[in-house]
Amino acid sequence: MGRSVDPHLEVGAVTRRAYETGAPAPLFISLTGAAPGHRLLGAPAGLGDPRSGAAHARLAAHVGLPRDAGPRRIVEHLVAAMHADPVAPVEVATGPCKQNVRTGDDVDLELFPVPLLHQEDGGRYFGTYGLHVVRTPDGSWTSWSVARTTLRDRRTLVGPAMAQQHVGMIREAWRETGRHTLWAMVPGAPPAALAAAGMPLPAHVDEDGYVGALTGSPVEVVRTETNGLYVPANAEIVLEGYLSSDETAPEGPMGEYHGYAFPDGKKQPVFHVEAVTYRDDPILPVCAAGVPPEENHTIWGTMIAAAALDVLRAAGLPVTLAWCPYEAATCWLAVSVDRARRAELGLDRAGLIRSIADVLFASHAGWLVPKVIVVDDDIDVTDIGQVVWALATRCHPDTAPSRTPPASRWSPTSPPRRSAPPGAASRSRTACCRTPSAAPLPPSARRTPANCGSTCWRTGRTTATTPDVPCGAMPDQVGRDGAGGPARLTGRRRGSAPGRPGRPRGSRVPGVEAGARRPYAVDAVQN
Template sequence: MNHLRSLREFIDELDTIGEIQRVDTEVDWRLEIGAIIRRGYDLTAPAPLFTNITGYTDTRFRVLGAPGGLGGPGRRLARVALALGLPPTASGQDIVEAIVAARSKPGIPPVAVASEGAPCKQNIVRGDDIDLLAFPTPLIHGNDGGRYIQTYGMNIAKTPDGSWTNWSINRMMIAGRDTLACLIPGPQHLGIIRAQWGKIGKPMPIALALGVEPGLPYVGAMPLPENADESHFLGALFGEGLEVVPAETVDLMVPATSEIVIEGHIAFEDEAMEGPMNEYPGYIAVDASPKPLFRVSAVTYRDDAILPVVAAGPPVEEDHTGTGTMHAAEILYQLREAGLPVASTWFSYESALHWLIVSVRRDWRETLNIQSRELAQRIGDIIFAGKAGFGVPKVLLVEDDIDITNVDEVVWAFATRTHPEHGEVHFPAEPTAALSVYLDEQEQHSYRAGKVIHNCLLAELHPEGQRPVKGSFANGWPAEIQQRVLNNWNSYGYE
């Protein structure tokens, strides 16, 4: 595994393969940066690195857009793969298998290094000198309630007894020079820890690390069990601990190579208006509401700091590549731990994480000696019971002749293999995320709604040797004809 230890190392690696677009033209933080990032997602263009920002032309601060977006031809998953230590040409299944392999290893805790000389300590600001507006935080979407400085950083908090440190990504909007309004849903781990501080009547210490090493946002999206430390999982993935230093004003350790670290406390009763902001289902948000208020006590940052920014919305952006990849890996780990013959799992990025595709080995029936409906029931019972499946409303169950990372094959399998009358297995009133636009008000507030598995399995419908075979280029022509066509492709006039 190639462990990139800073955002700057990551940018350099992306630059070598053509996945960075330096934007030296002056751009406005008011909406223009966000619109460029959004357009880049739509075109799978290189990640924009903005170096000349209106109102900040006398600084050397920069903004990196789309740090985990999809890339161009031949490097579609390059940003995800490089962040997780793999070659830029790694496939989706390569990436998921690497994560699952790390999940089976013991965690490696962070390594404390000297604060003196640590990149994130090059500049230290406290008290009345704090001004969050000193950073070129963009107003991303035209409907946003404010400037969101936290779209791709790490929220770091630990329980009052110090037994559990959580690393997560939750959006945070600048509310004032030294305050942030934060989305912290109660069921999420950060919300659970905040509630523990509330029970003892003390504000929760918190650090927000922005521009961290590229693997951390993915690890922060990994749905590990309660009381598991995501930084230890990063250590397991790379075989070495994350380098950390003490924060200045709170009892927390922060990544030493962070571009920006914001420290402070969140009191349980302290609130400010937050939102709206677009989210992963892909629709324009319209509602604002009171949210927890983060009071900042110190800010540290690197010289010429770089702020990573995600423009959340329709697929495909980092909500989909980050959360989707890591949740699929955790679900695959859980299904295999249960002894099921699962070949792979994958969230369709294009479905805004509403489709989880599970492929089972084609010999599943001989292996388990059960009907497909029972297999679907077993798979659903595991997926929907855990944190990783909390946001999964729809599962497509296929055999491993389908490339589940190829949306065209997935659509074809779903359309042709699921019986319209009895091809579904339903799971009523399961715990669910509240952001899907089809949910009614009661479902949104209760975090419970029905879920479904679409059974696209063929094995029990057709005897061995008589199962339908995909009439593809690879299956439909003799090997020598295939090779002749491949060898002569350019001579036919194609590029």
């Protein structure tokens, strides 16, 4: 984009518009207040126009496939790479990321055009599409992972390092030694490296070897200037320093990948930057999180689907494909089952659901997705229309098997499991949408009902929901001006609409007139 664009909200608005319309990824080359040559790239893995026949072109390019590759081919390619021999990275003396080097007092993160992406955000986010590089104190495990970071000042960032995440596990290992975590962050990493960093691989597996297996060639890395870590040589920008073991600072709120902005942030660990290296005319990539589809769904959701498919197949289950429908904001995993193989294995519907739940919810991928929908293989799980049709017509609360495992099934140990949120009895649901005795109509005759409710894992309560009450907020908890729940990200100015005092700030409910009574929808997956 040659015209001047302001990093303050305008970049975020244009990027969101690119997601919504399937437009090409916008490259912002003229930024208000930015140093000459500094650029931003929006929607780096957004979907293209579906009429082009290459809607997943950017995602396919990330993993080394042709631009016309579809979801099934991409997922199978990711799974195949998980079983290929790792291709170790190759160290090189220097690379484009070393064209400019600043250390010590010369470090100034304000040099970069760090955008404010949402008006609800609590700050400007430097890291929305970059990877963290951390290594255990004994050097046995190097993790590349994706997590956000907000700009605190010219030499520090703030962001989450959850105990269940690999960066949090390694931070804890360093803290036990009484030292800070050696750390680097790479905004503008090679696409395959970013994709690998978003894959929920098991702990103690180095993502840099998976990048080589994914692309068929080793990734070139260079040694950092200050702390001995290795980062992709072809990166746009590299930050080096340490992740504090004890210092925290306020972070957020931030527009989230579910499509909501929570009202408050919280304290998170501080990242200290002691050196920054970057290309000439560097590009800082931007993910403007929100209503799907954006990179949290196209990259992360696809990687979760591949990891889930692999763990289910490894258990010998008759699964043909797993997919996180982008429209469900990485909150659904749709799994298709080979009916003939299921019969051969002697699995009835209840046994199938129990087996899938036991395997999936004990895995890292299963921790990340709260709802699983199981369908027969006559349903294309990459087609959201078919999935919704199956859920609406084949799943009944009184007859369809549903298993809700204890939320405490997951912890950071191997295999990874998650502890329950306070007051929650359960978090995940598995629904079996069996094929009815009547043959389905041809696709042209299928009709899908609207308004299917959902179960909230934060509260562990299964209730009907309204379209404007987000996960984690029960209808009776949402008071005036959004009290008790997050606001929906819509790009509108904050504040309640006239005549609708009970709605969260910034939220909207399509198709419901002012003063109209909202119909409640019964959860189609409840026990």
